Amino acid sequence: MPDYVSLRDEILHLLEPLTATARDRRAEQTADRLCGAHERLLSGELTVVVCGEFNRGKSSLLNALLERPNILPVDPYFATSVAAVIRHGAPERAEVTLRLSDGTLKQERILLDRIGDYAAEGGKHSGEAVLLDLRLDVPRLESGLVLVDTPGVGGVYHHHTAVTMGQLPSADAVLFVLSAEEPLSDSETAFLREAAHAVRAADHPDALFHVLTKSDLREDIGADLAAGRRKIAAVTGRDPEDVLIVPVSSRLKQLHLAGVAEDDPERRARLLAASGFPRLEEALWSRLAAHRARLLLGGALVEAQAAVRTLLEPLLTEESALRDGSRARLEELRAETERESERLAELSSGAAPWRERLARELATLRTETADRTRAEFERVWRRAETEHLEVRAHLTKPARLADRINADLTLARSTVGEWAARRAAALQSGLARELGVELAGGTLGELPPAPVLDLGGFGRLHRPTREVREVEPATYRTVTRQRQAKRASGPAPSGFVNKARHLYRQAQDFLAPRYESYQERVLDRPERVRYRTVEEEIPERVLGERRRELAEAVGRARRDQEPLVARAVEEAVAAFARDIAAELDSRIEREQERTADTLERLRRSAERTAAEAARRLGELEAEQRPLRELGERVAVLADAVQGLAGREAAAPDSPDSPDGPGGRA
Numbered sequence: 001m002p003d004y005v006s007l008r009d010e011i012l013h014l015l016e017p018l019t020a021t022a023r024d025r026r027a028e029q030t031a032d033r034l035c036g037a038h039e040r041l042l043s044g045e046l047t048v049v050v051c052g053e054f055n056r057g058k059s060s061l062l063n064a065l066l067e068r069p070n071i072l073p074v075d076p077y078f079a080t081s082v083a084a085v086i087r088h089g090a091p092e093r094a095e096v097t098l099r100l101s102d103g104t105l106k107q108e109r110i111l112l113d114r115i116g117d118y119a120a121e122g123g124k125h126s127g128e129a130v131l132l133d134l135r136l137d138v139p140r141l142e143s144g145l146v147l148v149d150t151p152g153v154g155g156v157y158h159h160h161t162a163v164t165m166g167q168l169p170s171a172d173a174v175l176f177v178l179s180a181e182e183p184l185s186d187s188e189t190a191f192l193r194e195a196a197h198a199v200r201a202a203d204h205p206d207a208l209f210h211v212l213t214k215s216d217l218r219e220d221i222g223a224d225l226a227a228g229r230r231k232i233a234a235v236t237g238r239d240p241e242d243v244l245i246v247p248v249s250s251r252l253k254q255l256h257l258a259g260v261a262e263d264d265p266e267r268r269a270r271l272l273a274a275s276g277f278p279r280l281e282e283a284l285w286s287r288l289a290a291h292r293a294r295l296l297l298g299g300a301l302v303e304a305q306a307a308v309r310t311l312l313e314p315l316l317t318e319e320s321a322l323r324d325g326s327r328a329r330l331e332e333l334r335a336e337t338e339r340e341s342e343r344l345a346e347l348s349s350g351a352a353p354w355r356e357r358l359a360r361e362l363a364t365l366r367t368e369t370a371d372r373t374r375a376e377f378e379r380v381w382r383r384a385e386t387e388h389l390e391v392r393a394h395l396t397k398p399a400r401l402a403d404r405i406n407a408d409l410t411l412a413r414s415t416v417g418e419w420a421a422r423r424a425a426a427l428q429s430g431l432a433r434e435l436g437v438e439l440a441g442g443t444l445g446e447l448p449p450a451p452v453l454d455l456g457g458f459g460r461l462h463r464p465t466r467e468v469r470e471v472e473p474a475t476y477r478t479v480t481r482q483r484q485a486k487r488a489s490g491p492a493p494s495g496f497v498n499k500a501r502h503l504y505r506q507a508q509d510f511l512a513p514r515y516e517s518y519q520e521r522v523l524d525r526p527e528r529v530r531y532r533t534v535e536e537e538i539p540e541r542v543l544g545e546r547r548r549e550l551a552e553a554v555g556r557a558r559r560d561q562e563p564l565v566a567r568a569v570e571e572a573v574a575a576f577a578r579d580i581a582a583e584l585d586s587r588i589e590r591e592q593e594r595t596a597d598t599l600e601r602l603r604r605s606a607e608r609t610a611a612e613a614a615r616r617l618g619e620l621e622a623e624q625r626p627l628r629e630l631g632e633r634v635a636v637l638a639d640a641v642q643g644l645a646g647r648e649a650a651a652p653d654s655p656d657s658p659d660g661p662g663g664r665a
Contacts, residue, residue: 002640004293005143011300012041014633017626018307025597029590030307037303044296045087045144048284051195052177053188054151057213057250061177062086062149064253064277066138072149073116082118082129084149088142089135097131105130140281144292172292173207175284178228178245180218189235194411208236211280215247246283248276293645301638308631310594312624318601319620322613327606334602341595347435348588354431358580361427366573369420373447373569376412381558383408385551395546396463396538398455405453405554417447417572424576428583437587448568453557461546463535472528479522482515 002010015038022031052058059072072084096118098106110118118129141147148171174195178184195208212228215221225247229240236243252275256268272278317337321330346352384405388394394401608616 002644004297004644007293007297007637007640007644008041008044008143011297011304011637012038014630014637015041015300015304018304018311018630021311021627022307025311027310027590027593027597029586029593030310033303033586033590034307037300041296041300043144044292045146046172046292047146047148048173048175049148049150049171050175050177051150051191053179053182053185056177056179056182058149058177060250060254061211061213061248062147064248064250064257064275065280066136066140066147067257068136068138069254069257071112071115071134071136082132082151084115084132084134086134086136086141086147086149088138088144090137092137093135095133096129097133099128099130171207173209176208176210178210178212180212180215180221180224180247184228184231189231192232193235194408209244209246209283212245212247213250215276216249216252216274221247244283246276246280248280249274253277293641297641298638298645301634301641304634305631305638306590308627308634310590312627312631313594314598314601315620315624315627317598318605319617319624321602321605322608322617322620325610325613330602330606334599337595337598337602341592341599344588344592344595348585348592354435354584355581358427358431358577362424362573362577362580365420365423365427365576366569368423369416369573370566370569372419373412373416373565376416377409377561377565380405380408380412381554384554389547389551389554392543395543395550396461398458398550399460401550402453402455409453413447413568420447420572420576424573424580428580431580432584432587435584435588437584437591447572451561451564453554453561455550455553458546458550458553461538461542463538465533465535467531468534470530470532472530474527475524476521477524478519480517480519482517485514485516 015034019031019034019038022028022034050058050062059074063069063072063074066086092112094110094112094115096108096110098108100106112134115132115134118132176188176192176195178188210228210232212221212225215224218224225245226240228245229243232238232243232245233240252271256272256275317333321333324330347354384401388401388404391401394404605613605616
């Protein structure tokens with residue numbers, strides 16, 4: 001069974017001769033649509049946002065998945081502060097977007113080994129790192145897979161959660177990283193609740209799944225997985241059996257990549273299997289590629305199939321007229337084509353009934369989108385008032401509060417926009433079927449970005465300080481010393497013997513003096529006086545005042561944004577109307593090109609002699625052959641794409657097993 005990349009390349013190769021034929025036949029609308037399909041297929045991407053709490057092993061996981069052990073820093077004390085977008089690229093390169101002190105953005109090319117300098121919290125560079133763009137020559141990324149490494153949610157750096165939440169709207173899937181060493185934290189469950197809300201609104205039931213890292217450190221991984229499914233199901237509103245958790249060990253995968261047991265292929269294979277990464281890759285590619293196969297590959301094939309029909313039908317009609325040779329058959333074909341041409345002309349007119357119906361349907365969609373937008377934004381503002389304003393870090397650093405609310409607003413806008421775009425696409429497809437013009441589903445717009453909440457005017461609330469005078473008293477110590485002992489003085493004794501003894505003792509004291517010990521208290525260190533600055537807790541009175549001020553600012557922002565959001569809904573629905581009308585008009589125009597070509601061929605057929613008709617039939621056979629072959633190839637590829645999408649969608653939901661991570665390699 002061919003994979004996505006091989007099918008994509010075959011379809012791209014097939015579109016080229018079709019486009020050339022359309023240009024030669026002056027079927028410009030058909031050629032333009034084929035070019036659009038070619039461009040969408042060539043540039044199609046699938047974005048997977050990898051997120052989780054700090055120190056859960058996200059960077060190690062990505063390094064192992066990309067089979068590039070040192071591309072992302074994995075120091076246990078390293079705090080990733082910006083999102084890193086990883087795409088395929090050759091030659092490899094890295095680029096960082098910096099926000100300078102004046103608010104402008106600047107892009108700089110950096111060396112791959114300096115990624116950690118810009119991704120780390122508190123890295124020293126010329127501005128604030130906003131985004132890292134990495135282009136790596138990794139085969140797995142060639143199909144258009146884009147991986148986004150995000151800062152840890154929750155934890156010490158609260159603004160990291162806002163950065164990560166801001167990445168969710170661009171995600172086709174969310175890969176949440178858990179650790180076998182730590183239970184689910186409150187910040188993790190809160191984030192999962194938000195992510196599940198966004199994914200459920202986007203109607204992607206398989207677009208949120210989980211990886212359990214460091215699972216080789218646990219003996220009973222099955223019990224951990226079951227407990228994890230129950231917890232995640234409780235916060236996401238899913239059934240436990242619908243929660244996919246893939247256990248992996250980045251350490252075992254790194255050992256495999258390092259060539260451990262290279263002389264023992266069987267043991268090395270067991271090492272790779274025990275890492276869990278083969279199962280993770282199977283789940284990742286299968287679950288996420290099914291909708292891409294249907295949307296990109298299937299959409300391109302529908303366009304190719306329509307182009308084959310548009311280019312082949314005039315040839316078949318001309319052949320039918322020439323083979324019959326009767327005036328009656330020619331007139332019948334002409335009348336039939338003219339009726340079709342008139343129907344298409346009526347559809348293309350500004351007064352066509354379908355345009356009025358489109359306006360009515362879009363009015364309903366506008367109302368529903370406005371109601372859904374109000375509900376989503378109400379949820380954001382309610383969280384801001386009841387949760388975010390209770391976080392001390394948000395009160396002392398209002399910029400973080402603004403980041404969090406803006407991230408929530410962005411996610412809400414994307415959730416509603418995705419829902420509305422799907423409803424508009426369904427409306428577009430229904431109209432196309434009723435009008436009789438084939439439609440693969442065009443790319444529709446989305447809700448404009450929500451206005452940004454700015455709380456920078458409040459400034460950072462610093463903790464009060466005071467100078468403290470500290471006196472360190474002098475210290476003394478007791479030492480033991482010796483001194484020469486003195487004999488009792490007195491008059492010289494009388495008598496020769498006594499005088500001799502006295503003189504002998506004096507000589508003895510002089511030549512060998514006697515000593516006695518005594519203790520003395522000595523100053524060890526003089527008194528010291530010093531001053532130091534002490535930070536005090538911010539008084540609750542000050543925090544309460546700041547909370548009230550920020551609540552008023554948030555309330556004003558909410559009131560100011562309501563009309564802007566309502567206008568955004570109007571603009572989005574107006575964009576849907578333009579996109580749908582333009583798509584249907586393009587389809588109608590393509591059909592008009594077909595009928596005009598057919599009528600011209602029928603006119604020329606009526607003027608041909610019998611000999612010219614016979615010669616022309618031979619030419620028609622040669623012109624039809626490549627189009628027939630392309631049509632047959634389109635049908636084969638369509639079956640392959642359907643099989644690929646079905647095979648990927650039917651991938652096993654529970655890739656963990658006793659032989660998975662935690663087993664012995």
